Amino acid sequence: MSEMNKAFIKNLPIDAVERVFAALGEKPYRAKQLFNWLYEKNVGSFHDMTNFSKELRQGLDDSYELSALVLEDRLVSALDGTEKYLFKTRDGHFIESVLIRRDGTDEGRLTVCVSSQVGCPMGCGFCQTARIGFKRNLEPAEILDQLCHVRRISDLRNNNVVFMGMGEPFLNYENVLTAADIMNYSYGFHLSVRKITISTCGILPAIERYIDEKRPYNLAISLNDADPVKRARFMPVEKKYPIESVAALLEEKFPVSRNRLTLEYIMRKDNISSEDAGRLKKMFRHGWIKLNLIPLNRGDHGMELPSVGEVERFVKELEIMNVPVSVRKSSGTDIDGACGQLSGRRYHEAK
Numbered sequence: 001m002s003e004m005n006k007a008f009i010k011n012l013p014i015d016a017v018e019r020v021f022a023a024l025g026e027k028p029y030r031a032k033q034l035f036n037w038l039y040e041k042n043v044g045s046f047h048d049m050t051n052f053s054k055e056l057r058q059g060l061d062d063s064y065e066l067s068a069l070v071l072e073d074r075l076v077s078a079l080d081g082t083e084k085y086l087f088k089t090r091d092g093h094f095i096e097s098v099l100i101r102r103d104g105t106d107e108g109r110l111t112v113c114v115s116s117q118v119g120c121p122m123g124c125g126f127c128q129t130a131r132i133g134f135k136r137n138l139e140p141a142e143i144l145d146q147l148c149h150v151r152r153i154s155d156l157r158n159n160n161v162v163f164m165g166m167g168e169p170f171l172n173y174e175n176v177l178t179a180a181d182i183m184n185y186s187y188g189f190h191l192s193v194r195k196i197t198i199s200t201c202g203i204l205p206a207i208e209r210y211i212d213e214k215r216p217y218n219l220a221i222s223l224n225d226a227d228p229v230k231r232a233r234f235m236p237v238e239k240k241y242p243i244e245s246v247a248a249l250l251e252e253k254f255p256v257s258r259n260r261l262t263l264e265y266i267m268r269k270d271n272i273s274s275e276d277a278g279r280l281k282k283m284f285r286h287g288w289i290k291l292n293l294i295p296l297n298r299g300d301h302g303m304e305l306p307s308v309g310e311v312e313r314f315v316k317e318l319e320i321m322n323v324p325v326s327v328r329k330s331s332g333t334d335i336d337g338a339c340g341q342l343s344g345r346r347y348h349e350a351k
């Protein structure tokens with residue numbers, strides 16, 4: 001079988017792996033052992049799976065590809081130790097992932113930000129990924145392998161995962177949820193549901209499906225403007241799925257779901273007025289939503305950055321109104337690893 005034709009083993013959930021082993025005449029517990037090698041031990045070759053017979057290792061190697069991505073480049077921020085990884089897919093596309101060290105050390109909160117699509121069709125005005133356009137969805141193996149590479153290189157054991165890299169995760173719903181389930185599975189990465197966050201710009205039918213299916217992971221929605229007119233200027237999704245409809249859906253369904261919900265709000269100079277704070281307060285009359293404020297990063301998006309003083313005043317105004325709020329520090333701004341800065345560099349270099 002040619003390398004290009006081999007299936008990615010990491011596309012398979014545990015029940016599918018059990019069926020593969022059954023067809024090979026192997027016991028079902030082999031599936032758990034394989035998961036343990038793939039994710040917990042995170043090996044790079046079937047031949048490292050030493051409790052499998054030589055024939056079984058060779059049989060797996062003949063039919064399956066273990067790694068879906070090749071590491072092309074790794075940049076480390078001199079400012080805070082944030083790491084940005086560039087990967088090449090088997091069909092020659094480029095995607096990026098980011099390892100964020102919240103306090104600049106290994107002791108702090110470690111978060112891996114993964115991509116879900118090559119490029120993105122959503123066209124948000126502040127986002128470098130949008131400029132690539134949409135190429136294709138990533139397969140589960142390509143999502144999981146980002147984490148495998150980053151954990152292997154950085155020697156991570158337990159970290160947070162956020163689906164906030166390149167792409168709109170809810171336009172690749174099945175593959176993203178398959179990958180998240182394997183991250184959570186006890187023989188996979190065994191990450192708790194509280195350590196996995198899926199972010200969306202507001203794909204209404206997918207949010208409803210996610211809640212109805214009782215998916216357990218944290219949900220984050222990119223809000224960025226509480227004023228629908230202003231939001232539509234930077235987020236074309238507003239025209240198709242107005243944030244007011246998303247808010248109505250959340251109001252109806254979210255209180256009974258078990259998820260944690262965060263609304264992400266990138267602060268520009270023109271969305272942090274007292275009027276904006278008032279609109280947010282209205283949206284936050286229910287206390288179960290948290291607002292995550294992120295200062296706009298530099299970039300050629302043509303938008304004005306707020307000053308430190310303006311940000312402080314806006315945060316104070318929200319706090320006085322009892323809006324649950326946190327301010328996220330941007331990470332890796334010197335290596336373009338911060339929010340909205342992932343561009344799959346090679347696409348822009350090739351132009």
Ligand code: SF4
Nearest residue numbers: 120122124127130167
């Ligand atoms: S911000 Fe997210 S949804 Fe919007 S274009 Fe960028 S990657 Fe896509």
